[in-house]
Amino acid sequence: MKPADIEALVRPNIRALCPYSTARDEYSGPLGIFLDANESPYPTGWNRYPDPHQKALKAQVAALKGLPAECIFLGNGSDEAIDLLFRVFCTPGQDNAVAISPSYGMYAVAADINDVQMRSVPLGPDFSLPAEALLDACDGRTRLLFLCSPNNPTGNAFDPEEIAALIRRFPGIVVLDEAYADFSARGSMRARLAEFPNLVILQTFSKAWGLAALRLGMAFADPYIIALLSRVKYPYNINQAAQELVSQALAEPVDGHVATIVAERGRLSAALPAFGCVRRVYPSDANFLLVQVDDADRLYAHLLADGIIVRNRTRVPLCADCLRITVGLPSENDQVLKSFEAYEKGDIHR
């Protein structure tokens, strides 16, 4: 897809938008007297508005991800980027989007909020990528295609070559959600960003980095798309505390945590099939397991009574009688296995 084709996908009012600008943009010296934003002059520690461009944090993320800062958008969680993509590319009541199903629930919610029709395409056998069906679901008003790899809640990652082929054939923006890429041997496709002007990759600090409470998500794309997202976002979308605390956290690598979670995922997926109630543990490239059991509602209630909260996905397409279990600390995973044992023995309440 050529840059001119991308421009044609943008909502006309967004293409024409004159974004809000802050006076702070016009001054870059160190020791000004700031009387431009009606802030309090008294130093509470938080009395100044944060950097709307998040320059310092973006430079750190750029180094971490091996991408130029112009290819990076920072959002209030990936959820902000998902919403902005609808607002930038989809005219409400007219355009539509396509997504794999089952997948992350926010794609459909953001579509509904923006009055954009979402066309859900079921995954193929063994949760494979339904490439032809996804393309068949498109028409002249399809603007976005949502893929998630590793996928939530199924846990599997798709073959990067299959994803690449789909990006080349899809006549709109492909949003590839890589929230769980840190847990997968397949890694990320971000090194190939330059090949695909119509690709937006989403990542987050909420999972592998353990910073869900700070709400920081990333979108990686061609600078043209990043500039569009930046124009439409709230000027101060990332608060000062999040910018500072994420910046500090990036100094502490989390490889050890990720390695332990991956090892524990292996231990759980080896142990669970021994229980009679477990029909199937799906292979996982993420930090959770999708487990099909004999009676998901009953086991869910049992685990809950034991103080173990998992996600009951039994009413999700293709996930009948499935629980999604996040990999916890080794001691927490021991508790899960104990609770399965108790369920097996029939002592539901202890």
Ligand SMILES: *Cc1c(COP(=O)(O)O)cnc(C)c1O
């Ligand atoms: C958890 C998750 C996210 C994270 O969203 P944030 O808003 O960054 O916390 C994004 N996508 C998927 C598929 C997820 O499961």
